[in-house]
Amino acid sequence: xxxxxxxxxxxxxxxxxxxxxxxxxxxxxxxxxxxxxxxxxxxxxxxxxxxxxxxxxxxxxxxxxxxxxxxxxxxxxxxxxxxxxxxxxxxxxxxxxxxxxxxxxxxxxxxxxxxxxxxxxxxxxxxxxxxxxxxxxxxxxxxxxxxxxxxxxxxxxxxxxxxxxxxxxxxxxxxxxxxxxxxxxxxxxxxxxxxxxxxxxxxxxxxxxxxxxxxxxxxxxxxxxxxxxxxxxxxxxxxxxxxxxxxxxxxxxxxxxxxxxxxxxxxxxxxxxxxxxxxxxxxxxxxxxxxxxxxxxxxxxxxxxxxxxxxxxxxxxxxxxxxxxxxxxxxxxxxxxxxxxxxxxxxxxxxxxxxxxxxxxxxxxxxxxxxxxxxxxxxxxxxxxxxxxxxxxxxxxxxxxxxxxxxxxxxxxxxxxxxxxxxxxxxxxxxxxxxxxxxxxxxxxxxxxxxxxxxxxxxxxxxxxxxxxxx
Ligand code: SAH
Ligand code: SF4
Ligand code: F3S
Numbered sequence: 097x098x099x100x101x102x103x104x105x106x107x108x109x110x111x112x113x114x115x116x117x118x119x120x121x122x123x124x125x126x127x128x129x130x131x132x133x134x135x136x137x138x139x140x141x142x143x144x145x146x147x148x149x150x151x152x153x154x155x156x157x158x159x160x161x162x163x164x165x166x167x168x169x170x171x172x173x174x175x176x177x178x179x180x181x182x183x184x185x186x187x188x189x190x191x192x193x194x195x196x197x198x199x200x201x202x203x204x205x206x207x208x209x210x211x212x213x214x215x216x217x218x219x220x221x222x223x224x225x226x227x228x229x230x231x232x233x234x235x236x237x238x239x240x241x242x243x244x245x246x247x248x249x250x251x252x253x254x255x256x257x258x259x260x261x262x263x264x265x266x267x268x269x270x271x272x273x274x275x276x277x278x279x280x281x282x283x284x285x286x287x288x289x290x291x292x293x294x295x296x297x298x299x300x301x302x303x304x305x306x307x308x309x310x311x312x313x314x315x316x317x318x319x320x321x322x323x324x325x326x327x328x329x330x331x332x333x334x335x336x337x338x339x340x341x342x343x344x345x346x347x348x349x350x351x352x353x354x355x356x357x358x359x360x361x362x363x364x365x366x367x368x369x370x371x372x373x374x375x376x377x378x379x380x381x382x383x384x385x386x387x388x389x390x391x392x393x394x395x396x397x398x399x400x401x402x403x404x405x406x407x408x409x410x411x412x413x414x415x416x417x418x419x420x421x422x423x424x425x426x427x428x429x430x431x432x433x434x435x436x437x438x439x440x441x442x443x444x445x446x447x448x449x450x451x452x453x454x455x456x457x458x459x460x461x462x463x464x465x466x467x468x469x470x471x472x473x474x475x476x477x478x479x480x481x482x483x484x485x486x487x488x489x490x491x492x493x494x495x496x497x498x499x500x501x502x503x504x505x506x507x508x509x510x511x512x513x514x515x516x517x518x519x520x521x522x523x524x525x526x527x528x529x530x531x532x533x534x535x536x537x538x539x540x541x542x543x544x545x546x547x548x549x550x551x552x553x554x555x556x557x558x559x560x561x562x563x564x565x566x567x
Contacts, residue, residue, distance in 0.1 A: 117242035122159035132170035134160035139187050140177025142328050142362060143299070144210055144281040147238055149174045151209070153269030154241050156439055158503055162271070166197055167452055169243060170394035171205045176212035178294050178389040180464035184212050191226060205248040206562055207241065209233040214298035217467070219256045228496055231255040236262035262300030276545035277515060278322040282310050282337075282346065283329035287343065288365060290392070291403045292435060292463060292471040302330075307337035307346055311353070318355040320544060323513050325350070327361040333368035351380040354546065358513065359385045367405045369414055378421040385422055385530045386456075388429035389414070394449035395442035398435055401474070408449060415453050424504075426456040426532045434463040434483030434492060436474035443486050450493055456501050457532045458494045462487055495557050502555040509565060512550050513544045537562040 101553060116375055134155035138148040151173050152162065166172050174191055177183040190403035191208060198204050213219045222229050230248040233240055234260035244255055256386035262285055272278060283304040286296045289317065310327075317325055319474050327347070331334060335343040348360055359382050364373075366389055377383045389411075393399055396407045418425055431446060450458065462483045465472035512527035513537055519526075522535045529550070536559060537550055 102534060103541065110554040117246045118154060119243055121249065123159070124246075125159040129163050131140075132159065132544055133163040133168055134171040134173065135163050135166045135169035136173045136175060137166065137190060138175045139183055140175070140211060141328070142279055142326065143284075144175050144177060145273075146328055147210070147235070147280050148173075149267045149270050149272050149279065150238055151175065151234060151241060152271035153564045154238075156271050157269045158242055160326075166194060169197070170201075170203065172197070172207070173360055174206070174208045174210070175242070176208060176210035178215060178218070178298055178466070180461065180466075181462070181484065182464065184218070187212055188391050191222070191229065193297075195226075198268060205230050205245060206235060207231045207244060207248070209235070209238060209241070211235060211294070211298040213256075214259075215294075215429050215468070216258055219258060223254065223256050223492075229254075230477050231257070233257050234259050239268055241264045252432065262303065262323055264303055264305055266305070270527055274516075275321045277324045278317045278326070279328050280310065280313055280317065280325050280330060281328045284337050286330040287334070287376055287401060288331060288405075290434060291401060291474075292466065292469055294466040294469060297468060302334060304336045304338075307339075307341045307349065310337070310346065311349055314350050314353060316532040318357055322357060323545060323547065324358050324360070324515070327359070330363060331368060331374060332361045333364045333370065342370070342372065344370065344376040347380065347383060348372065348375075349374045351382040358382055358384050360386065366411050366414060369418075371417065374414075374418050374421050378417075379426070385424055386426040386428070386485060387418055388428045388430075389418075391449055391453075392430060392432050392433060393438070393442065394446035395438070395443075398442050398445075401437065402432075402435060402471070410446070412449075412452060422532070426501075426530060427453060428457045428459070428532055429453070429455050430459055431460040431490065432463050433460060433487045434478040434480075436463070436471055437476040438463075438478055438486075447490065447493055449473050450490070450497060454497050454501060455494065458490075460487060460490055460494070500561070502531075502533065503558065505552045505560060506555050508534070508552050510550050510552060510562070512537075512562070513547050514539060514545065516544060517541060531560065535560040535562045537564060539564055 136148045136151050138144050140383050150227045160171055163169050176187040185197055194206055208222055209231055213232040218233045231244040237257050289296050300337045331345050384473040391411055392402055396406055510529040512529035514525045515527045518524035518536045524534050525539045526534045549565040551565055552562050554561035
């Protein structure tokens, strides 16, 4: 209903103004003499995980305390993804389940943000079909969450914000999931408009944070115990911090900071992967020897249709340079199977690339049409059975290659950060070092957040087993 529906254009992105709403929400809770709980549900990529840490930070500043289950939450924020249909379906299904919690607790406030609701049609669907959702906020408006929560608590109209500008909002509070492993966003948005991809539409144009702001945050992270820092952006290779500071220069500056830490970066676009970046990886000890360089397809025709702006020959040239400069590098990729018009021959080209590059690991996805992108309007959409069959062959080949690549780590001694308790065995810890596979090893939980020297005792396709070397 129109009276319930506000589509407000964001005119200012002033964090300070919106943080004053934070104080107002905190005052409401204080008056009630009760500490409410928040729950953030995150879908999608590391960018969303980083945004969720900011959502958590704002919740804490509003007087909420974290809970690990939605059932006893007073505020649920869902941070959605739109990259494939499956991601959207999953989010809608979970939001559907929250209705039962709202029925039990009418005071519960539910807000939905992220890439899915940054599409008008999806925000509209939530407004119409999910009446218990109080507000949506898009990826350019996370700093507005305190004002939206205040609105919901004071009985204002439901709000479904659509932003058509994306600014950098420095200074939002952050509640980090881990003290020793940190996301560090260096840029936002994407200008590439690959023909299959929704990201540029839901994350806006590329904008880089200033090198000073990033280095300051890195310093704080290191002082706070961070041992593994990942620089984040949709295409970190095109980082432009002004005054000629590119990604390579930025990484050199961060590596020069005192402290015992490792540096990673995600994601790289092959067209922008520079010699300078490869050289930085080769020369800086703190940079983890892992390069994620998604090729998407091994067919030049499909790469053109995808608007990727490189061909297989120039890609393989970069890979050759990388392997020469960093002989032991781990290389990973993203692959899309079943892009519109993909023939058996195109697909064999992709398998050929896998054989030539010999990736350590590949993230492969069946093409999912995204409304509003050029590829969704292309003829010759590939039937699901064909894509699934191709996917099966790709996975089998990559497993073989991964197995073979993994062997080089057997018997090796590696310095590895104890990242967390192993998911499969709570008596073991896990870390990665320069490998892209988790290495499980027996150690006390108190070691989490410290570097350990491991001897790799066993390697299998998806994980390794290590043993701590006695000092
Ligand atoms: N910026 C990064 C990754 C963005 S999304 C990059 O350019 O590499 C992560 C991966 O999802 C992409 O690399 C691509 O392989 C996959 N992807 C994106 N859109 C997709 C779609 N419509 N269908 C299937 N996979 C998709
Ligand atoms: Fe999507 Fe391409 Fe941008 Fe990556 S580079 S986010 S695949 S448009
Ligand atoms: Fe998904 Fe948005 Fe990331 S669409 S993959 S959460 S940028």
